[in-house]
Amino acid sequence: MIDKEVLVFSASRTGSTFVWQCLCKIFTKVHKHHDGQGSHLFQKKLPCIITERDRVESFVSRMRVLRFKDESNKVFLDNINKFLHTLLNNNILQKDVDDYYLELHTVEYLKAAYSGELLVLKYEDFFNNYDFIFDQFEKFFKAPIATSTKDLIVRDTNLFANEKRQDKFENFDTHCENSLIHGKHIISGEPNFYKNYIDPEMYNRLHNMLWEKNEDWKKLYNYEG
Helix, strand or coil, rough: CCCEEEEEEEECCCCCCHHHHHHCEEEEEEEEEEEEEHHHHHHCCCCCEECCHHHHHHHHHHHHHHHHCCCCCHHHHHCCCHHHHHHHHHHHHHHHHHHHHHHHHHHHHHHHHHCCCCCEEEEHHCCHHHHHHHHHHHHHHHCCCHHHHHHHHHHHHHHHHHHHHHHCCCCCCCCHHHHHHHHCCCCCCCCCCCHHHHCHHHHHHHHHHHCCHHHHHHHHCCCCC
């Protein structure tokens, strides 16, 4: 393993746990954060990997583990539109969007102002695509990854392996400390998975809500660059 510290930073539910798992097989110390609690690491200018995902998909995934963590996957998917409308009518949906914006804003600030080396990975590009991941890592870190390490990463971090881990836990409140996989962590993992279940009108509403304040991070961080 390479004796080096690395930072994974993202808004939640964007595939950061998976990327963290991969990096932990390569480097001796890999940090993972979703919000300003990782700000002390920004000062260290560690190599930083940001994961991003379609905002509606990541937000709904976050909503599932935050608001409906005790529901079975089937119940959640069968009632997802009803759940969304209930949250909307009770003004909870806007609150959750605003809370998620705090994470999104920190990511946007980091992308614009971070003084260390930065790699942005799109969930839709790296999902189930180890060749892409290894290529990006080798270019970013300017170092080859041994074939044996690649094989280890594929074996220990694949979707099936992580689904087996999550089955050991009752819900998202409990997790595996070694892999950071929670109970009910994964439904599918497929990009644009929720788009097949959410009414188009609601999906568009969520999209507009999640992009409406996109530039507010500049005010939040007094950024003028």
